[in-house]
Amino acid sequence: MSDSTRSRELDALVADMRSDVLHPAEVDAVVAGLLTTLTPPPGGGGAAGGPDTATSCPNPSSEVRSLAVKVAV
Amino acid sequence: MQPERRQVGLVEELVREHAPFVGRALRYLGVPEADVPDATQEVFLVAHRRRDDFDGQSPRAWLKAIAVHVARNARRSLRRRREAGADALPEGSVPPAQEAAAERRSRRGRALALLEALPKAQREVFVLHDVEQHTMKEVSHMLGIPLQTGYSRLRLARARLQRTLTDEEQA
Numbered sequence: 001m002s003d004s005t006r007s008r009e010l011d012a013l014v015a016d017m018r019s020d021v022l023h024p025a026e027v028d029a030v031v032a033g034l035l036t037t038l039t040p041p042p043g044g045g046g047a048a049g050g051p052d053t054a055t056s057c058p059n060p061s062s063e064v065r066s067l068a069v070k071v072a073v
Numbered sequence: 074m075q076p077e078r079r080q081v082g083l084v085e086e087l088v089r090e091h092a093p094f095v096g097r098a099l100r101y102l103g104v105p106e107a108d109v110p111d112a113t114q115e116v117f118l119v120a121h122r123r124r125d126d127f128d129g130q131s132p133r134a135w136l137k138a139i140a141v142h143v144a145r146n147a148r149r150s151l152r153r154r155r156e157a158g159a160d161a162l163p164e165g166s167v168p169p170a171q172e173a174a175a176e177r178r179s180r181r182g183r184a185l186a187l188l189e190a191l192p193k194a195q196r197e198v199f200v201l202h203d204v205e206q207h208t209m210k211e212v213s214h215m216l217g218i219p220l221q222t223g224y225s226r227l228r229l230a231r232a233r234l235q236r237t238l239t240d241e242e243q244a
Contacts (some may be wrong), residue, residue, distance in 0.1 A: 009238045010231065013187065016180045017204045022096030026110045030092050031085050033114045038084070038121065 087132075088117055094205065095136050100181075101188060101200045102144035105151055112147050116140050134207060138215040141197060148193075187237055195230035198223050203231075 022030075096113045104112045119139050120127075127135055188196050201212045202223070213223040 007235070010234055013184055013234070013238075014203050017097070017101055017184050017200075018206070020097055020100070020177065020181055020184075021093035022109070022113065026096060026113075027089060027092045029110050030096075030114045030117070031088050033111075034088055034117050035085060037118065 091133065091136055092117070094133070095140050098137055098140045098200060098205050099144050099147070101184070101204055102141065102197060103188070103193075104144050104147040108147055108151075112140075112143050115143050119143065131211070134211045134215065137201060137205060137207065141201070141215055187234055190237060191230055191233055195226045195233070198226040199230035199234075202227055 092113055095116050096109050099112045099116070100106065100109050116136055116139050119142075120136060123139075188200070191199065197216060198212055201207050201215060202209060207215070209220060209223045209227070213220045216223070218226075
């Protein structure tokens with residue numbers, strides 16, 4: 001096998017990996033899980049979690065807002 | 074629309090934009106397939122907890138840096154599970170899919186097997202630079218290594234992968 005053929009094989013392998021993004025259904029699950037954790041339950045109060053968790057903030061909706069502002073491009 | 078609902082929608086939009094690529098990085102950094110969605114969520118939760126550390130420059134690079142740490146933890150956890158005698162989750166735990174998905178899994182399996190043969194440090198640089206297409210400056214910052222070390226690891230990783238491809242051909 002020539003060097004150029006090997007290089008093309010490696011390029012093809014990398015191209016395969018680049019196209020292998022998370023499936024939309026898996027992204028849906030990530031979004032659902034994250035929003036469940038970060039948004040307050042109906043009736044107020046924070047989501048379940050101990051004092052050391054990210055969900056222990058007394059006003060999680062402001063936390064969601066803060067994350068959005070910080071990460072927005 | 075209520076302001077709060079709009080902000081939640083914005084977070085959802087951000088996650089939808091970046092999660093596909095964060096998940097890909099986690100997969101090729103060595104997180105077991107069945108754990109990739111949970112690990113992806115963990116990346117965004119860590120980002121949420123550490124949002125004050127974000128410099129506002131590149132959310133993509135910032136999230137991938139977090140993904141590197143989440144992947145390292147996941148690999149350690151997997152190693153502990155194996156040492157404790159628990160098998161890794163079988164491939165059959167993934168829902169059966171159509172032919173195209175089976176072909177995708179086959180190619181993915183081959184890529185993962187090749188990456189598994191790389192030393193961890195080389196694998197991280199190769200995945201972040203060649204697969205995730207970050208600049209070497211970003212990669213060196215993410216991993217906390219000198220730029221030249223990054224280039225050296227990348228060169229070694231590519232050479233090793235090429236050798237493995239040759240060995241496969243000759244076998």
